[in-house]
Amino acid sequence: MKVKEVADLVHISVRTLHHYDEIGLLKPDTITQSGYRNYSQKNLDDLQQILFFRALDVPLKKIIEIMQDPTYDRKKTLQLHRHNLLQRQKQITQMIEKIDRTLLHDEGEIMMTNEEKFKGFSFTNVNLYEKEAKDKWGNQTVDEVNKRIKGSEEELTTRMNQIYADLATIRHTSPASEEAQVQIEKWFYLLNEMGNYSLETFAGLGEMYVADERFTKNINQFGDGLATFMRDAMNFYAKNHN
Incomplete structure (x- = not known):
């Protein structure tokens, strides 16, 4: 095809x-x-x-590591996807039930203790793919792979700073210009190497660059007004790539 x-x-x-x-x-x-x-x-x-x-x-970086591993097994990976999605389904169902009970509590129809309000919340980000790898190959092997990934993260940081610098040089032009959109597209795809950013999320992140002074301060180190310029460029990019 x-x-x-x-x-x-x-x-x-x-x-x-x-x-x-x-x-x-x-x-x-x-x-x-x-x-x-x-x-x-x-x-x-x-x-x-x-x-x-x-x-x-x-x-994306992690996907490359997994799929290019010599021991990569399509069937086992599909089974792991299924397991992880079922876990996520269970968590979502529990959160929906907790929201429903909280609404009833707020309306005075039931009583919830503080313990019940917060039971089930977990902010521990467990990497199930890494856990499966450690079970299969041992901690030492996986830790060595993670060291290589850390080196990749340093390379990503260098690329991020370069995009910031390139955008800073054109921040006084129109965010909708072809030059600005080429650079902001690089930013979109670089972010997606590190996480999962839809166009809507990408535009929302741009809004945070201006709304959150911590973002603004860090970004504007590369040039005054860069945060606002990036927000506008990201918003234009998202609207024109749906």
């Missing part, structure tokens, strides 16, 4: 597929002499796995 056909099938942008190719996450099996990407059935199966990972908020 051609890249446009895959994008239409999966409901993601062609630019996203190009980005996955550029970072080595999903390379098409063949590229024609004219430079057109051709995706095989295996490519599509791998893309499905990637989207499962993304649905579970696994960063």
Whole structure:
């Protein structure tokens, strides 16, 4: 399948597929002499796995580590996806029930103790993929991999600072200009290497750059007014890529 056909099938942008190719996450099996990407059935199966990972908020860097590991097993990974989604389903169901009970409590129909109000909340971010890896290969092997990932994080920080610097040089131009939008697109895809940012979330993050003085102070170190410029550029980008 051609890249446009895959994008239409999966409901993601062609630019996203190009980005996955550029970072080595999903390379098409063949590229024609004219430079057109051709995706095989295996490519599509791998893309499905990637989207499962993304649905579970696994960063692109981590997905690359998992899927390029020599011991990567498609069936076991699908089983792990299923387990993780069931866990998330259970947590969501519990939160909905707690909200319903809290509403009844606020209306005076039932009584909830403080212990009941907060029972079940957990802010411990357990990486189930890392836990499974440690169970399979041992702590030492996984810790060594994490050291390599830390090196990647330092490289990401360097790239982030470079984008800040590049945006700072054009912050007095229009946020909707082609030059600004090219740079802000780099920011969008870099953020998605580290997390899972929809266009809506991306625009919301831009608003925080101005609303939260901590963001504003850090970003404006690269140039006065950069936070506002990035917010406007991010908002324009999100609206024009739906």
